[in-house]
Amino acid sequence: MPHTLTAPVRHEADVRKSRFLALAAPIESPEAAQLFLDASRDPQATHNCWAWRFGAQYRFHDDGEPGGTAGRPILQAIESQGYDRVAVMVVRWFGGIKLGTGGLARAYGGTAAECLRLADRTELREECRVLCDCPYADMDRVQARLLAAGARIEHAAFDGQGVNWRLVVARADVAALEALYTDQTRGQGRFEVEPGA
Structure with missing residues (x-):
């Protein structure tokens, strides 16, 4: 390693x-x-x-x-x-x-x-990028939880629905972060590993 x-x-x-x-x-x-x-x-x-x-x-x-x-x-x-x-x-x-x-x-x-x-x-941990979105109402809470769990926000874009994030996360942590994200957004947010990442 x-x-x-x-x-x-x-x-x-x-x-x-x-x-x-x-x-x-x-x-x-x-x-x-x-x-x-x-x-x-x-x-x-x-x-x-x-x-x-x-x-x-x-x-x-x-x-x-x-x-x-x-x-x-x-x-x-x-x-x-x-x-x-x-x-x-x-x-x-x-x-x-x-x-x-x-x-x-x-x-x-x-x-x-x-x-x-x-x-x-x-x-050095192997990292990958994750694309996710979150409604405005959940944004502050979800962002705080993701950062506390070790994710880094590489890019944020805002639209009429909420925020779209590109996160950099340790590949070994993807499953745990996805479970956290699903729980925090009550299954409403998208969470997917970026193709080729």
Whole structure:
């Protein structure tokens, strides 16, 4: 079962007079990864190299270091420790001694790996999306119960009948949430797993 970080974490290392700073954070989407990387970039640094994984999607960047010596080793650090939905930025301030391609890969990958080893992690639950609707009269009560049971509202649309929600729920909790929803709406609401979700 893959894991993600419970909170952002950082780790510093000095390798032959170069300073490396790894910054890692959990991400909720590829767009969130880009926001984290933009916020973590240090324009005064020599290089800002990074990688992220979100499910089957991943990206990495060497930021001017020789190809394959920075971004890919950071991604390998993420994958080798079983992480998903994680972004890692490793910032380097050059100290005057060249590390060579092997040294660079070990420095970037090692700094990222140690950062992730030190982090608190949590197991990722497989999620799916559920489409449901609810009359206005029941909306506040039903919403409170669903949120308390661990559902997240991804989207809400309102019409003449009530609210239509798209929920994100743990796949393992679908049956229990459906029973709760049916009870709270007295069988009047729609509750269906989104096709392909």
